[in-house]
Amino acid sequence: MLRAFQGLALAAALLLPHVALPAVPRPTPYTTSGELQGARWRLDVPVSWNGELVMLAHGYEPVGVPRPSPMPANDSTAGLLAAGYAVAQSAYASQGWAVADAIDDMERLRVHALSELKDVRRTWILGFSMGGAVAIATLERLPQHYNGGVSLCGANLPGEQLANDLLTTLVAFDYFFPAAEGLPQQGLASAEAAALPQMTLYQGVAAALQAQPAVAAQLATRLQVSTDALPGTISLHAMILHELATRAGGMPVGNLATVYRGFGDDDAFNAGVRRHAAVPLAQRYVRGKLALTGVVNRPLVIQFNNDDPSIVPRMQSVYPQLAEHAGATPSPHVLPRVGEGHCSFTDSQVVEALKAAAAAR
Template identity: 75%
Template sequence: MRRLFGHALALALLLPATSLLAAPPTAPRTLSGELQGAPWRLDVPATWNGELVMLAHGYEPVGVPRTTPMTANDSTTALLGAGYAVAQSAYSNQGWAVAEAINDTERLREHAARELKHVRHTWMLGFSMGGAVTIGSLERFPQHYAGGVSLCGANLSGEQIAADLLTTLVAFDYFFPAAEGLPRSGLVSREAAALPQGALYQGIALALQRDPARAAVLAQRLQVSADALAGTISLHALVLHELATRSGGLPVGNRNVDYSGFGDDAAFNAGVQRLDAVPAAQAKVRSTLALTGALKRPLVIQFNHNDPTIVPHMQTLYPQLAKSAGAAPLPQVLPAVGEGHCGFSDAQVVEALKAVQR
């Protein structure tokens, strides 16, 4: 599921970078099809252990070509080798389709259970955006799951995600006004949304190169390395514009936000662009992309070192939410492994699943 763009954007960071194991001696049984517009596949190893994994993939930009039948996630082979059946949906919509993905995954779970007939336990396992799909599924359908794993997960509500993305874009516009190749109206504007992603990235990268000192301030505040900064900003623009399109307007505002960490914070707060959320868009995101923290099933969370997509301050939010909501049990956060975004080995993916089983 890592078929994004071929240029040097951070979009390639969105899906897991795992290596494939050798195929088992006996090929698994594979079924595929479509459920209400969502392509799906179900792989069952010859030596099935009776456990079913519902695998939720990460963000797929709108317009990325899809294959028929659906291509398996890179971690499928490792999970099959460990004895698990693996069901995965391509989702009925591309983009930040968390709400649709939760429903598509639940529909597929029902279908897989009928097909397999004797499932002992069902587990959720998601990467990146699929982490939010995993948590949302556990919160809404706890009766169907024994537990779940969120790897490199965007474990945030839609409104939280949108607020972080908006901060990135208005901060770039503050530090780099009227950047060459970019709209004078800023990265949040419709003009920026209409730019090809490659052109947007190039304009951002050029501006950062021309003022390394300001770029360093921005990188430190956003908790990413300098070399990942252009890709992170262009990714944030892509996702926020796509969220706005899906919800019918800007789903979050910053009118009353008191920013800090941008050097001269007084000057920053006085000069940064202020925007209002579109009420209907904000209400839609709050209702369809909410996470409550009210877990009733075990959840294991694990991140990578130096992840420029799910940065440290994002990683702490859901465990805090679960604690305040009285989740039982509380999520278990495993020590970080690997590098980058979703940089897990096959063995680490399987071990995280075994951790939640324990």
């Protein structure tokens, strides 16, 4: 009889509709992590989550730099969490000037984050340095997924314009210091320079500048950096341009027809400066994959630091002008410069920039 009763109970249970048990709430704060198509990621959620998600895009990471495991949080994560935001960030699948890859990596992560977080009220994208360009390009291409964005200390230039600026730095150095000891005779834009260890290139540039301080000061003024920061700026520009050339399949820009201004005797400079031709395939890469148009229709806040040796004033004005010419609505909101150096923001300044984007809706 007992077995018969158990059988009837089992049959009755099978006929009843399935009732799902309520999901056990995930404790907060919490961190999850994983990998999406070769890009490691992490998602941090605070104790008192405000229902808003910040997609955080990090800056330039040189090729070959060791990547710690597990993926560490960006320095600004703690401040954003304290303000109530959930923060998702990708390490990107590739290192170097990985803007195009990063856009795809961040989009895959956004979709995944929404599968983990329920009832996200608003989503923002916030980027630092190269990540600032990632943030703006994402807002231009995928505006439907975001309420707005923030670019802090961002390299907010179309890829071709950025590469041209980098090339100008290198050929100007070659012109003023044509026989720098320890550096290749073919110049800083050459394959021979690309093969040098970064420290060797930096030391060669620094020694040449130190040997001719008056010429170094003239070059620093034209490039809008201090003389102390000049060796680092030149070697950084060389590293990024060479990495970009590797990624694009050749020199992405040329200066065969460029007429330079502001280098003292401009006639002599233009007659003597080293000339380079662009590789068409590489040129198409920067014009397509790294394009910025100024067509943005989500609130965008831009902010820089004072005396930034990497993103100098001539670079800082580019995107607001693009947006103005494109008739962007709303127009990007450029906050006053704060701090000193490159990407030197306090936690409160990062949060305030994000709040400024929310207020611009």
